[in-house]
Amino acid sequence: MKQRAPLTLAAVTAALAALTGVAALTAPAADGKATDGRAAAARMPVERSLLVCPGPSSSDIAETTYTSFTPGAPAGEGKGSARLLGATKDAKPVLEPKEPGKPLGATASGADAPALTGSADGVLAPGWTAQLTTKVSVGRTRGVLGVGCTAPGTDFWFPAVSTAKGREDYVHLTNPDDAAAIVDIKLFGPDGPAKPDAGTSESIRVDPKSTKTVLLSTLVPGAQLADATAHVTTRAGRVGASVQVGEEGVGADWLPASVDPAGSLVLPGIPGDAASVKLVVFVPGEEDADLKVRLAAREGSISPAGSEQVHVKAGMTAAVDLKDLTRGEPGSLLLTPSDPKKSAPVVAALRVVRGSGAKQDIGFIPATGAVGARATVADNRPEENTTLLALTAPGADAKVKVTASPGTGGGEPASQEVAVKAGTTQTLTLAPAGGKGSYALTVETVSGGPVHASRTLTLPHEGITMFTVQGLSDDHSTVSVPKAVQDLSVLTG
Secondary structure: OOOOOOOOHHHHHHHHHHHHOOOOOOOEOOOOOEOOOOEEEEEEEOOEEEEEEOOOOOOOOOEEEEEEEOOOOOOOOOOEEEEEEEOOOOOOEEEOOOOOOOOEEEEEEOOOOOOEEEEEEEOOOOOOEEEEEEEEOOOOOOEEEEEEOEOOEOEEEEEEEOOOOOEEEEEEEEEOOOOOEEEEEEEEEOOEEOOOOOOOOOOEEEOOOEEEEEEHHHOOOOOOOOOEEEEEEEEEOOEEEEEEEEEOOOEEEEEOOOOOOEOOEEEEEEOOOEEEEEEEEEOOOOOOEEEEEEEEOOOOEEOOOOOOEEEEOOOOEEEEEEEOOOOOOOEEEEEEEOOOOOOOOEEEEEEEEEEEOOEEEEEEEEOOOOOOOEEEEEEEOOOOOOEEEEEEEOOOOEEEEEEEOOEOOEOEOEEEEEEEOOOEEEEEOOOOEOOOOOEEEEEEEEEEOOOEEEEEEEOOEOOEOOEEEEEEOOOOOEEEEEEOOOOHHHHHO
8 A cells, every 4th residue: 555645734734725725624613613623614814816907087187096005014024026007018116015014106197098907926825915096187087086905806897887878888898817817797777687788798808917998888789777786707817897887077986896686785985075875786696675775974874764674676786865864974884684584686786966956976885795804095185175984883792903104205103093883884094104105094893793884085175075985895814724733645545
């Protein structure tokens, strides 16, 4: 009989990760001890992170800031590298951060600012985040457009898109890999699936290391869908996907993807001075959804008068005009099943307008996952009243720690613990001491139930309250790694 050499822990972990994507051997028993001879899995930092950023703007007068940040270990506790490159085969680096804990920024002007792809490894990988913020002063796409760079994927939901007159919604598809990606885009309006023009919405090819934009109205010529949902999937490969919205006379911003379909959703951080709020909901499954609508404000949750519940038919998009429901106080929207025993998964987003008349600006708030162990948003500005963080605890009291990093030009980090009561939204402004340049905000769960968060960045211009809202979601900076308590050669049998 041939004798096997014992496997190293690293080899077992790598093999399991390759097969499952999670390096965990077994779940711990109720007493915290793992069964069948193995110890409970430990959490270890990820060793590599990938990000994709869409192309910022088609405007020649656009001013774009790229910001990169990794929280975590101080300099000297490990090595790592990170690069954000233009999404072309012969791209040059736009950002190359050197150490965690310090944000790094770069700027670009005009319509030639590129979409980006990049990776980070070693000490720079866990929690690596990047943000692009674009300001366009005049024209059809004027406004502040902000979006966090995302990991590439294969399935994205975008409620609140439109093909109506006066709207230009472009899906940006960026392929970070060395093989072509093949993408399908389906649109769902208030009457169900929209019939696309033959051959336009299926098998869209995105070449390797490149980006492609698709104007949604060209997929369904003649269809005036005021409120719709776009579903972006890949047949081959993976992409980063975001929707850039321009609305004539109102402004422009990015619409990120909603969190995956779920029975209950949180849409965090509606500005207190919102002049108009519209909820757009879609049911991907075969069962209708009946949802309870609540606004979580500072002192508790209330049901908006006349919009306490919403019924959404399966496969259809529903829109609810919530008007100025915040009435001067920031809040977050909570969607839960009207009957807890009948829960249909949904996706949702909010279209938010601030200002009036010719001085309006538009922003979007999709349903966002919880911050989990830790979440970060980059490119916060130290100027007074520009950055507001909203924290919502939908189901149970919670406590979080918020940390402002140094600025890109220096400063000392600042931290604050915040208690968030169940069913409320708490807001705060936190900046580094003596900070110069933009900085990052990191939220860590200390105790209690899940917390959802978003950051509103406001950059006024000539009387227009230009703004953008970015959600914070768990950065998944750690993975489960098995702890060996016996000879792991048994795993090779």
